[in-house]
Amino acid sequence: MASIKLKGDTSGEVTIQAPSVAGTNTLTLPATSSTLATQNSLGVRNLIINGDMRINQRGNYSTTVNGTGVFYSVDRWLGRGKASAGVFNILANSSLGEQPDRFTNHVVLDVTTASTPTSNDSYSFQQFIEGYNISKLNWGTSAAKSITLSFWAKSTLTGTFGGSVANGDYNRFNPFSYTISAANTWEYKTVTITGDTSGSWSTTNGNSMRVIFSIGAGSGRLGTAGTWTSSVLEGVTGQTNHIATNGSNLRITGVQIEEGTSATPFEHLQFGQQLALCQRYYEKSYDINTAPATNATKGLELVAGTIDANQNFYQTVRFAVPKRANPSINFYKSDGTANTWRYDRSGASNQSGTPSVGDNGDSSFYMRIPSTGATWVVATMSGQWTANAEL
Amino acid sequence: MSYKLVKFENKITGVQHTADNGLITHIPFDPANTDYQEYLEWVAEGNTPEEEE
Numbered sequence: 116m117a118s119i120k121l122k123g124d125t126s127g128e129v130t131i132q133a134p135s136v137a138g139t140n141t142l143t144l145p146a147t148s149s150t151l152a153t154q155n156s157l158g159v160r161n162l163i164i165n166g167d168m169r170i171n172q173r174g175n176y177s178t179t180v181n182g183t184g185v186f187y188s189v190d191r192w193l194g195r196g197k198a199s200a201g202v203f204n205i206l207a208n209s210s211l212g213e214q215p216d217r218f219t220n221h222v223v224l225d226v227t228t229a230s231t232p233t234s235n236d237s238y239s240f241q242q243f244i245e246g247y248n249i250s251k252l253n254w255g256t257s258a259a260k261s262i263t264l265s266f267w268a269k270s271t272l273t274g275t276f277g278g279s280v281a282n283g284d285y286n287r288f289n290p291f292s293y294t295i296s297a298a299n300t301w302e303y304k305t306v307t308i309t310g311d312t313s314g315s316w317s318t319t320n321g322n323s324m325r326v327i328f329s330i331g332a333g334s335g336r337l338g339t340a341g342t343w344t345s346s347v348l349e350g351v352t353g354q355t356n357h358i359a360t361n362g363s364n365l366r367i368t369g370v371q372i373e374e375g376t377s378a379t380p381f382e383h384l385q386f387g388q389q390l391a392l393c394q395r396y397y398e399k400s401y402d403i404n405t406a407p408a409t410n411a412t413k414g415l416e417l418v419a420g421t422i423d424a425n426q427n428f429y430q431t432v433r434f435a436v437p438k439r440a441n442p443s444i445n446f447y448k449s450d451g452t453a454n455t456w457r458y459d460r461s462g463a464s465n466q467s468g469t470p471s472v473g474d475n476g477d478s479s480f481y482m483r484i485p486s487t488g489a490t491w492v493v494a495t496m497s498g499q500w501t502a503n504a505e506l
Numbered sequence: 507m508s509y510k511l512v513k514f515e516n517k518i519t520g521v522q523h524t525a526d527n528g529l530i531t532h533i534p535f536d537p538a539n540t541d542y543q544e545y546l547e548w549v550a551e552g553n554t555p556e557e558e559e
Contacts, residue, residue, distance in 0.1 A: 320538055440538035443531050454530045471522065472532035473514035483514070503531075505540060 161382040162248055162262075163326065164191045164392045166370035168220040171207050172390075172397055174406025178205040179227075180238070187505065189222060190393035196238045196330075201230030201358040203238060203330055214368070215267045215301040217383070221368035224330055229361035237349045238330040238358045240367065243283065243506035245439060246317030249324050252310055252374060254282075259310025264326070265378035267303055269366040270295045270357070276365070277329045277337070277351030280308050283322030283506070285347065287314035292340045292351040301366075305378040311343050320439050322506040328367060331358030394436035399501045407501045410451045417497040428458060428468075428484045428496055438477040438504035446470045446482075447499040456498030458484050468496070477504070509545060509555035521545055521555055 118132040134140065170190040180186045180194035181202045187193045188205035196203065206223040208214075214221060224240055232238065252260045262280075270276070272295065279290045289311065293304040317323035329350030338348035357363045369381045384392075390403070399407055400414040418430045434442075448455045448467060455467040468484035475481070484496055510522045512532070523531045523541065533541040549555070 441534035441536035443533050443539060443541045445529065445531055453528065469530075470532075471512050471514075472534070473512075473519045475520060475532070475534035475536075481514075503541075 159382070160371070160373040160379060162244055162372040163242055163370050165189060165389055166266075166368075166381065167218055167383070168192070168207065168222050168368050169386065170390055170393045172393065172399055172403065174404075174409075175205075176207045180205060189220075190397060191242050192222065192240065193242070194224075194240055197230075197236055200236065201226065201232065201238055201331065202228035203358060205240065208366070215269075215303075217381070218267065218368050221267070221366050223364050223366050224328075224357065225364040226330070226357055226361055229359055231359045232331045232333040232356055234333045235335040235347075236331070236333040237336045238332065239278075239349055240328045240330065242326050242370070243322045244324040244326065245506060246283070246319045246321050246323035249316070250318035254311045254316040255314050257312050259312045260374050261307055261309050261376050262372050263305060263307045263375055263378045264291065265303070265305045265369070265371045265381070266367055267301050267369040268293070268295060269299060269301045271298055271363045272355055272357060272360060273298050274355035275351070275353055277340070277354035279327045279329070279349045281325040281327060281349075282311070282314050282316050283325065284315050285325070286345050287311055287316075287343060288338070288346065288348040289343045290338045290340050290348050290351040292354065307376045309341070309343075313343065314345075326370070326372065328365070329354060330365065331356030391436050394434075395439050396505045397501070397503055398434055398436060398438070400499045407445070407499065408447050408451045408453060410449070411499070412449050414499060415449055415497045416500065417495065419493070419495045422460060422487050422489055422492050422494050424490050426485065426487045426490055428487055428494055429481070430483075430496065431479055431481050432500060433479040434502060438502065439506070440504045441475050441477055442502035442504035444472050444475065444480055444482075445501045445503075449497065449499065456484055456496050458487060458494055458496040460487060460489055460492050460494035463488060470498070509548065509553075511555050511557050513558045
């Protein structure tokens, strides 16, 4: 067993030792001057949440992206497209034997209606990153740090593909490219992106960074890789557009963004840790594996109390995880009916009321069911809720 | 699609958005909430929300 020993001037030493078995191990040092132990290897490295696509609180196993809005899939990830043109589905895949090594989940970006993108058309799979989580990068200043994006990809098509890193204000863009060499084969990709010394990058709870994987874009949304610009660019010039080929798909998992110029192995957080990170942006009363708006009694908020002089019945609901911002709330009855909760009082059982929200904070909300048809009588009410504080 | 202001104890505390599919979303007056940002854009286009009676 060979080893190299470095001794300090007065005391201490470091030993680098090669194993006495066959095989080659590589210790990769940062390309820029820094200290290896503290540059990016300690603590939480990955700025992406749910990069391994495991958390799916919405129960969206097939999300159709057929408009310019935001279509959420697995937690924190969304699709954007174009109405009445190309359409793709985001499929949540957890099938055994279909994952890259060390992963249990991925998403399939599956083109169901082909369209050749023109001008400013753009189809993409994205994650928005909160300012608090990237403030250490110093973007928008002369001290901006580089980042490295790494991910696993598998595609039915080969060639050059693209994406972009953009700011939340949508006026700073840096396209990136990667190559798929073999069809239908998982490949590990890394891309280093120089930090942006200009532009506005939130350092608080706003949308600070958009990580965009392009499924296809017109020439007006394509540009040169590795160059910061204020032009809206969501892919790289010359890229292959999945959206132009019906039935083609791109599979992605293991997405990681970290400070520095080299990629480290994917940071596998424990399930509970990752879930809590996701719940800062979206939470529900339902069990984790129960999709909202389904018939379910597990998770029901159930309260007993008194209807007041104005026929209102009130309740406060607390979140398991404080939210990024005061969230939007949706209500469901236990049978899955939207916009209603059940209340029961003397002389009126299993009634449906339409809740409304009063004071709504990042840790709780205050709600009521009005017009219960009685005053100062004992009652119960129950129902499910979702809270959305996405970026 | 419509918006209606919500009143709690004579104070307007938020706005309800009713989507085309009938789903009602309860939106707080928080500038960091993206639904509220969309509501502000809707108002800036010259629209006016309903008021709760």
